[in-house]
Amino acid sequence: MLLGRALRFLVCAASGVLLAAVVGLVLYIQRLPDLQVWHTAELDAEFTRASPVATFEEYLLLEKRLFAQLEREVYAKTRPASPNTINRYRRGSMADPGRWPKNWNHSYLLESEDPRASVLLLHGLTDAPYSLRHLGRRLHAAGANVLGLRIPGHGTAPSGLVSVHWRDMAAAVQLAMHHLADAGGGHPIHIVGYSNGAALAVHYTLAALDDSGLPPVASLVLISPEIGVSRMAALAIWQARLGWLLGIDKLQWDSVHQLEYEPFKYGSFAVNGGTVTHEITVEIQHRLRELASGDGLQAMPPVLSFSSVVDATVEATAVVSNLFNLLPAGGHELVLFDLNRQADIEHLLTWDPQPMIAAVRDVPRRRYTLTLVTNAGPETREAVARQWPPGANRDRRWPLGLSWPAGVYSLSHVALPFPPSDFIYGGSPAGPGPGIQLGNLALRGERGALAIGASTQLRLRWNPFYSWLEDRAVQFMQLD
Secondary structure (H helix, E strand, O other): OHHHHHHHHHHHHHHHHHHHHHHHHHHHHHHOOOOOHHHHOOOOOOOOOOOOOOOHHHHHHHHHHHHHHHHHHOHHHOOOOOOOOOOOOOOOOOOOHHHOOOOOOOOEEEOOOOOOEEEEEEOOOOOOHHHHHHHHHHHHHOOEEEEEEOOOOOOOOHHHHOOOOHHHHHHHHHHHHHHHHHHOOOOOEEEEEEOHHHHHHHHHHHHHHHOOOOOOOOEEEEEOOOOOOOHHHHHHHHHHHHHHHHOOHHHHEEEOOOOOOOOOOOOOEEHHHHHHHHHHHHHHHHHHHHHHOOOOOOOOOOEEEEEEOOOOOOOOOHHHHOOHHHOOOOOOEEEEEOOOHHHOOHHHOOOOOHHHHHHHHOOOOOOOEEEEEEEOOOOOOEEEEEEEOOOOOOOEEEEEEEEOOOOOOOOOOOOOOOOOOOOOOOOOOOOOOOOOOOOOOOOOOOOOOOOOOHHHHHOOOOOOOHHHHHHHHHHHOOOO
């Protein structure tokens, strides 16, 4: 009898939990905005690792078909833009990529007449080749062939991220590297990776250590590298699977933007994006530790990495514990952008930068150079670089000739690759750009009333120390 009561209790409890879960799911789905055509368009001309594409030239031809399909399946199904429209998927709007002299959603190649090197640029998740274009132009001016790769799933519509796999991205990287090797005349090939592009850069480099058929990498420059992400990202795949099982398309999305106001970046985020980041970082960590257990990392090319100690997108400490601490001596350098210590902001932060600082400080035998960009003193916004060579406890320092802007307390994950003069994201544009400007957007009024949220407006989108970052990257690749 007692057993029967216990079973009835368990059944009732399980039913209650299930009912609560169903109610929660229904409420969650109801809160999500309705999906738009850019969330549901099926663009089957996108490259995958199964595509019958053997060269980068064929990749570009397929990309041309993809953008023609985007025109038919998305742009042709939206209303004409009014003068003040800012939706990128309405032709003529302030966020229409076609307003710019070049549509930076496409892959591009900058060729030098007498190249000294080649550089592959890999952008971040939800991003486009636009984000690294400033560095690409500088490298091209320094005598490099520069290839800005549009990574599969990007540059078209957010629906492109619903089903893309990180191995599709890795396959595209290999095509681009083979193209640079074939066209480069034996010159060194460097890779610059931003965020998820940094993960792809590291993955390719580790693969090339094992496979002599892959062109070798001369050096790596990583910007806000995605080497580790929250464990919660691993749960994204289950939400997507539940959505597929129940036939609820909204469950494929973590955030849905009915107003896509950035011309070269998605605002909407498919939950599969979390799956992609989790799977590639787990693969990288597994491979790095496997190689580090022997002598497999001895041939690792020099790595230069830039990170903010405050980063809400990736686990910033992972670049230390899961990459730099595993590397043997080899000319590697980790650059950290500190808080603006003059702002005296520490007591207001919910984000603690100390784990990142401690992760570096507590290394018993540091085999890489550590550089910290920080205030020259507690009472000044002027910045200096403090540098500790491998194994050193004493630093040398030099002024950057740059300062923290008033009211800025830290950099952000997305700020690092953009100069203050960037027309879209910059803080002090040299002149009006051809379309929307977001760098200094700070609209005031009632909360929740704007499609562009307050947290997005407050997030720094440009790097006051970009010129120094750019110079340091060019020097590291020996192209100065």
